[in-house]
Amino acid sequence: MKIVYTDSLVIGAGLAGLRVAIASRMRGLDTLILSLIPSKRSHSAAAQGGMQASLAAAARGEGDNEDVHFADTVKGSDWGCDQAVARMFTHTAPKAIRELAAWGVPWSRVRAGDHQVVVNAERVTIHEREEAHGLIMARDFGGTKKWRTCYTADGTGHSMLYAMGNKAIELSIPVLERQEAIALIHDGDRCHGAVVRDLITGDLVAYVATATTIATGGYGHIYKISTNAVIVEGMGAAIALETGKAPLGNMEAVQFHPTAIVPAGILTTEGCRGDGGVLRDVDGYRFMPDYEPEKKELASRDVVSRRMTEHMRKGKGVKSRYGAHLWLDITILGKEHIEHNLREVKEICEYFLGIDPVNEFIPVRPTQHYSMGGVRTGATGESAGLRGLFAVGEAACWDLHGFNRLGGNSVAETAVSGMIVGEYVADYCEQTSVNIPTGVVREFLARETAHIDALVGRTSGENVYELRDGMQQIMMEKVGIFRNGGQLQEALDELQALLRRSRDIALRNRIRSSNPELVDALRLQRMLKLAITVTKGALQRTESRGAHTREDYPERNDREWLKRTLAYWRDETDEEPTLEYEDLDIMKMELPPGFRGYGVDTAIPHPETARRQEQIDEIKRSMPDADRYTLQKALMPFDLPAKYREKNERIGVGYS
Amino acid sequence: MSETRKRPLRLGCGGGRNLKFHIFRYNPQLPGDEPRMQTYEVEECEGMTIFIALNEIREYQDPSLQFDFVCRAGICGSCGMVINGRPDLACHTLTAKFSNREITLLPLPAFELIGDLSVNTGKFMRAVSERIEGWIQSAEADHVDFNRLEERMDPDLAEEIYEIDRCIECGCCISACGTKRMRPDFLGAVGFIHVARLRLDPRDQRSDDDWFDILGDDDGIFGCMSLLGCEDNCPKNLPHQTQIAFLRRKMALVR
Numbered sequence: 001m002k003i004v005y006t007d008s009l010v011i012g013a014g015l016a017g018l019r020v021a022i023a024s025r026m027r028g029l030d031t032l033i034l035s036l037i038p039s040k041r042s043h044s045a046a047a048q049g050g051m052q053a054s055l056a057a058a059a060r061g062e063g064d065n066e067d068v069h070f071a072d073t074v075k076g077s078d079w080g081c082d083q084a085v086a087r088m089f090t091h092t093a094p095k096a097i098r099e100l101a102a103w104g105v106p107w108s109r110v111r112a113g114d115h116q117v118v119v120n121a122e123r124v125t126i127h128e129r130e131e132a133h134g135l136i137m138a139r140d141f142g143g144t145k146k147w148r149t150c151y152t153a154d155g156t157g158h159s160m161l162y163a164m165g166n167k168a169i170e171l172s173i174p175v176l177e178r179q180e181a182i183a184l185i186h187d188g189d190r191c192h193g194a195v196v197r198d199l200i201t202g203d204l205v206a207y208v209a210t211a212t213t214i215a216t217g218g219y220g221h222i223y224k225i226s227t228n229a230v231i232v233e234g235m236g237a238a239i240a241l242e243t244g245k246a247p248l249g250n251m252e253a254v255q256f257h258p259t260a261i262v263p264a265g266i267l268t269t270e271g272c273r274g275d276g277g278v279l280r281d282v283d284g285y286r287f288m289p290d291y292e293p294e295k296k297e298l299a300s301r302d303v304v305s306r307r308m309t310e311h312m313r314k315g316k317g318v319k320s321r322y323g324a325h326l327w328l329d330i331t332i333l334g335k336e337h338i339e340h341n342l343r344e345v346k347e348i349c350e351y352f353l354g355i356d357p358v359n360e361f362i363p364v365r366p367t368q369h370y371s372m373g374g375v376r377t378g379a380t381g382e383s384a385g386l387r388g389l390f391a392v393g394e395a396a397c398w399d400l401h402g403f404n405r406l407g408g409n410s411v412a413e414t415a416v417s418g419m420i421v422g423e424y425v426a427d428y429c430e431q432t433s434v435n436i437p438t439g440v441v442r443e444f445l446a447r448e449t450a451h452i453d454a455l456v457g458r459t460s461g462e463n464v465y466e467l468r469d470g471m472q473q474i475m476m477e478k479v480g481i482f483r484n485g486g487q488l489q490e491a492l493d494e495l496q497a498l499l500r501r502s503r504d505i506a507l508r509n510r511i512r513s514s515n516p517e518l519v520d521a522l523r524l525q526r527m528l529k530l531a532i533t534v535t536k537g538a539l540q541r542t543e544s545r546g547a548h549t550r551e552d553y554p555e556r557n558d559r560e561w562l563k564r565t566l567a568y569w570r571d572e573t574d575e576e577p578t579l580e581y582e583d584l585d586i587m588k589m590e591l592p593p594g595f596r597g598y599g600v601d602t603a604i605p606h607p608e609t610a611r612r613q614e615q616i617d618e619i620k621r622s623m624p625d626a627d628r629y630t631l632q633k634a635l636m637p638f639d640l641p642a643k644y645r646e647k648n649e650r651i652g653v654g655y656s
Numbered sequence: 657m658s659e660t661r662k663r664p665l666r667l668g669c670g671g672g673r674n675l676k677f678h679i680f681r682y683n684p685q686l687p688g689d690e691p692r693m694q695t696y697e698v699e700e701c702e703g704m705t706i707f708i709a710l711n712e713i714r715e716y717q718d719p720s721l722q723f724d725f726v727c728r729a730g731i732c733g734s735c736g737m738v739i740n741g742r743p744d745l746a747c748h749t750l751t752a753k754f755s756n757r758e759i760t761l762l763p764l765p766a767f768e769l770i771g772d773l774s775v776n777t778g779k780f781m782r783a784v785s786e787r788i789e790g791w792i793q794s795a796e797a798d799h800v801d802f803n804r805l806e807e808r809m810d811p812d813l814a815e816e817i818y819e820i821d822r823c824i825e826c827g828c829c830i831s832a833c834g835t836k837r838m839r840p841d842f843l844g845a846v847g848f849i850h851v852a853r854l855r856l857d858p859r860d861q862r863s864d865d866d867w868f869d870i871l872g873d874d875d876g877i878f879g880c881m882s883l884l885g886c887e888d889n890c891p892k893n894l895p896h897q898t899q900i901a902f903l904r905r906k907m908a909l910v911r
Contacts (some may be wrong), residue, residue, distance in 0.1 A: 038723075038778030040825055041732040095802035102800040102807075104792040104859060106817035109809050128846035134808030152818050158731065177778045178770075201685065218834040229727045251781050263703060265731040321702070340815075344731065350729055351748040352703070460728065465715040484810055513685035517719035519679050647805045655803075 002205045005134070006032045007429045008194055009209035011236060013179045014042035015157075015411065016393025017215030018164045019418020020425055024211075025171045027426035032207065034179040034196055036231050039165045044414060045572045047157030048269035048344050050139060050149035051415070052408035053093035056650045057110050057135035058482040059128050060147035065650065066090045067143050067628060071591060073409060076300055077141045077402025078546035078556060079593040080250070080564070080584070082290025084638040085379055087590070089400050089416050094648040096415040097136060097150055098145040104163040106152050107136045117374065118332055120296065132651050140274040141407040142301035154269060154344040157227040157411055164415070182522060184212065184239050184246075184389065185444045187437055191246075191389035194239070195448045197522075198308030204448055206441045210429045213421070214240060214391040218371030219251075222351055222531040223480075224472035227260045227267040227369040231554065236395040237525035240375045241533065242576070246385040247369040247566040248577075249376030249397030251530065252537030255405055255547045256303040257369035257480050263322035264352045265367050268345045273297040273340065277330035279308065280361065281316040284327070292598060302404040302547040303598045305366035309481050313611075318363065327361035333357075366481060368441040370410060372401045372547065373534070373583050376566055379639070381421030384566070384570075388428065391423045399564065403546025423641035448574065452512065455521055463651045469499050471524070476497075479535050495535060496575045499528045529569055533577045537565045540579060543604075558593050558606035586612050592637035627656070635656050669768035675751055677709065678760040679721070683771045688831075693760075694718075706761070708740065719852075721813030723800040724773035730891065737761040737773050743828035745891045748772075777827040784825075784847045788870055790854065794861045807859070808842035820853045820899065822892050829896065832885030841875045843887030846878065846898045852899040852903075868910040877904045 008024035010017045013035035033039070058062040069090040074083055101107055105381055112133035114125050119140075141149040152159040168175065180550040182195040185206060193208040219234025220226035238286040240246040258279075259268045273279075278286050278299055291307040292299045299307070308326055311317070317324030330338060330345070335358045338346055342357075375391035376384045377398050383389040392398070393414045398421075400413055478491035498644045505521045512518070543557035544550050562584045567577040586608040593609050617635050626634070628649070647655040674700045682691035696713045707728050714721045723746070726734040730748035737746050740760055751759065769840035785789070791797070796807070829845035836842045848871075854860045855867060871877045877900065886896040 028800065036780065037726055040781070041726045041734045042725070045732050046727055046729065060703070098802040098806045099800045102792070102794075102797045104797075106814045106821055106857070109811040109814045111811040136812060137811070152821075153815070155818065155822060158824070159818065162821065162872065163792075166785060168791070169785045170791040175782070187665060229732065230725055253743055283844065311791065348729060351750070354750075507719070511686065515720065516714060516722060649804050651805065
C-alpha cells in the first residue's frame with residue numbers, strides 16, 4: 001500500500017486549482033497538485049474573451065464598481081445565486097486582475113484618444129480619457145451594464161494560465177501529471193484525500209491530506225457536442241457524489257453558448273458580439289432585435305441561445321448535413337480588428353471551416369458550454385457534507401452563477417475563488433490536526449483495486465463507447481436548451497438503463513497500465529450518475545429559471561422554486577440520486593427577486609419579496625447620508641479573508 | 657481481445673475517400689512489446705481532422721491506441737505529432753490537406769515516449785520553465801498591492817508582449833530542431849521565445865547579464881545553427897527567427 005502525505009491536496013491544475021495551491025504554498029503548507037495533463041494545457045486556456053472586474057478605466061466602463069457588477073451577476077443568475085458569494089466575488093475581482101498583472105499577464109491597455117468601435121451594427125467613436133492611458137482596458141460582453149471584461153487580445157485564458165502556472169513553478173509546487181483521482185477517502189464525516197490512479201503505469205496510490213480541493217472543471221461531455229476540452233467529464237463532481245455525503249448543487253443548470261461553430265462545436269468567443277458582430281438567419285436577416293429590442297445580440301447567453309433555437313424552429317435556420325445553424329457575421333468589424341483582437345476566431349475559422357471571417361459568415365449554433373452546477377460548498381468553499389473537502393471554480397457550486405453565468409465571470413471566478421477559498425483552505429489546514437485512519441485508507445484502496453480487477457477481468461459484456469454515445473445523444477436530444485416533463489422522464493428511464501448496462505462493461509484491451517479504454521470505462525460509469533442527476537433535477541424543477549427552460553412550465557416560479565437543488569447518491573446500488581432542496585432566504589437578500597429585463601415579466605412572485613423590498617427601502621431612508629459601503633453593509637453583510645477586505649482604487653474616484 | 661456487443665467496424669458517411677493511416681505503435685509498459693507501424697483504414701468525411709480520425713480508430717477499431725488531445729481547437733498544445741513528416745498539431749490538421757490518401761503518424765521525437773503517439777512534453781516544459789526561471793522576477797510580484805491602481809503599461813508594448821506570449825508549449829519546435837538532436841541539453845526555441853517575452857516585459861527586472869548566465873553558451877543561444885525548423889513548424893506562427901537573432905545579438909554584446 002503506497003501512501004503519500006501532504007497538507008493541501010489539489011485535484012486539477014487549471015486556474016482555480018493553481019491559485020488554491022499558490023495560496024497554500026504561500027502560507028507555508030506542503031502542497032501537491034494532481035492533474036490529468038500538464039497544467040498549462042488545462043481548459044482554462046480556452047477562455048478567449050476575457051475576465052470581468054469593475055476597474056472602470058475604459059470610457060464605457062466609467063461609473064462601474066462592485067455594486068454594478070454585483071447587480072449584473074445576480075440578475076444574470078436569474079436570482080438563483082448566493083448573493084453573499086456574489087459580493088465576495090465582485091469585491092475581490094479587481095484585486096485578482098491586478099495581482100495577475102503583477103505576475104505577468106499582458107492585459108490589453110487603454111489608449112488615450114478617439115477610437116472607432118461597432119455598436120449595434122454602426123461605427124461609433126469613443127474617446128478614452130488621457131488620465132486612463134496605460135491602465136487595463138475592458139470590452140463589452142453580454143448581460144453587463146458597463147464595459148467590464150478585461151482581456152489580452154483574444155488569448156485571455158492562455159495568458160492568465162501561463163502567468164499563474166509559472167508562479168506555481170516559482171513556488172516549487174509539484175504538479176503530478178497524468179494522475180487521476182478515482183475516489184475520495186473519507187470516514188463519513190471528514191475527507192482524508194483521494195485514491196489516485198497513475199494513467200501511465202496504472203498503479204493506485206493513496207494521497208492523504210488535511211484538506212482536499214476539487215478543481216476539475218465542469219461536466220460538459222455528458223453531452224455529445226460541447227465547447228469544452230475533451231477531458232472535461234465531471235470527474236471531480238462525480239467522486240464527490242459517490243461519497244454519498246457531499247451533495248452536488250443545481251446540476252440541472254447547464255449553459256449553452258450561442259456561438260459554437262458547426263459541426264466541430266468549437267467556441268467562437270462572446271467577444272465577437274461584444275465587439276459588434278451580429279447574428280443572421282437563412283435570409284441574411286438580423287433577427288435578434290425583433291426578439292430583444294434592447295440588448296439584441298448582447299442579451300444574456302441563455303436568452304440568446306433560446307432565441308436562436310426559437311428562430312431555427314420557425315424554419316429560419318440554414319440547413320446543412322449537420323443540421324440547422326445560423327450565421328455569425330463579424331465582417332462589419334473589418335480585417336484589422338479581426339486579425340488583431342479576434343485572431344483566435346480567425347484561426348479557428350481557417351483551420352476548421354476553411355473560411356475567412358473577414359469576408360464570410362461563420363456557421364454557428366448554441367452548444368453546451370458551462371456547468372453552473374457542481375460540488376455544493378459554503379462561502380468558504382468547504383463542502384456542505386464532508387469536512388476537509390473543498391471545491392473551487394467550475395467544479396464547485398459555490399454559487400456565484402445561479403442558473404445562468406455571465407460571459408467573463410467564469411475565468412474571473414477561477415482566479416477570484418482560488419484566492420478566497422485558498423485562504424480558507426490554508427486556515428483549515430492550520431487549525432486542524434488529523435489522525436490518519438490507515439484502516440480507512442486501506443479499505444478505499446482495496447475497493448478501487450477490486451473494481452478495476454473486475455473490469456479488467458470481465459471477458460464479455462457491454463461496449464463502453466456504445467454506452468457513451470447513447471448517454472451523450474440522450475442528453476442532447478432530451479435534456480438540452482428546451483426541456484419538458486415527458487422527454488425528461490424518457491431520458492431518465494433510458495439513462496438508468498444505460499447505468500445498469502454500464503455495470504457490465506467488458507474491455508477489449510484488458511491491461512491495467514496505460515489503457516485509454518479502461519480510463520473511459522471508469523469515467524463513463526461516473527458520468528452516467530452525473531447525467532442522471534442533471535436529468536432528475538431538471539425533471540423535478542417545474543419552472544423556468546436562467547438556462548433551465550421548461551416548455552411545460554415557462555414561468556420563473558419564485559413562490560415554489562427559489563431554492564437550490566442538492567443531490568446525494570447515498571448507495572452504490574442506487575439508480576438515481578436523492579434530491580433535497582435548500583431555500584434561498586429572500587429576507588437576507590440585498591437584491592430581492594425582480595424582472596431580468598428580457599421578454600415579458602411572467603415570474604410568479606414569492607410572498608416575501610415585497611416585504612423585503614419595503615425593509616430595504618426603509619433601511620435606505622433611515623441612512624440618507626451613508627456612503628455606498630456603509631449602506632451595503634447594512635443591507636447584507638458578507639465576510640472575506642482579512643487580506644481581501646480593503647477597498648479598490650479606481651481612476652478619477654479613488655477609493656470612494 | 658474479449659467479446660463485446662457488436663458494433664460496426666467503422667463509421668463513414670458514404671462516398672468519402674478511403675484513408676490509410678500508418679501509425680507508430682509501441683507501449684513501453686507492456687513487457688515484450690516491440691516498436692512497429694500499424695495500418696488502419698478510415699472513411700473520410702467532410703471536415704475530418706486527425707483528431708476525429710484517431711478517435712474513430714480508437715472507438716471502432718483499436719481501443720488500445722494511445723494519443724493526447726485536450727482542447728481539440730488548436731490552443732492547448734497537447735496533440736503535437738509528426739504528420740507525414742512534419743511536426744504539427746493533429747487537432748487542427750484536416751485530412752483533406754493530403755491529396756495522397758496515405759497519412760503517416762509518428763510521435764514527436766526528442767521527448768520521452770509514453771506510448772504510441774503520446775509523449776511527455778509536460779515534464780520537458782516544466783524543466784524549461786525552471787531552467788530559465790520563467791516567471792516575472794520583481795519585488796512587486798512578491799508583494800502585490802492589489803488595492804491600488806495597477807502599474808501602467810504602454811498599450812503597444814502590451815500587444816508586443818502578447819504577440820510572443822502566445823507559445824503553447826506544444827513541442828513542435830523542439831522536434832523540428834537539428835541542434836537539439838546534436839545537443840541533448842539545448843534549450844530550444846520554446847525556451848528562447850519565453851526569454852524574449854520576459855526580456856521585453858518591464859515588470860521583469862533581470863538584466864542582460866542575468867540572461868547571459870542562462871543563455872550565454874552553446875546549449876543556449878550560441879548553439880543555434882539557424883536551420884529554422886522552429887520557425888517553419890510553429891503551429892502558432894511565432895517569430896522564432898527574429899527573436900533568436902535578436903537575443904543572440906544582445907547576448908553577444910554582454911561579454
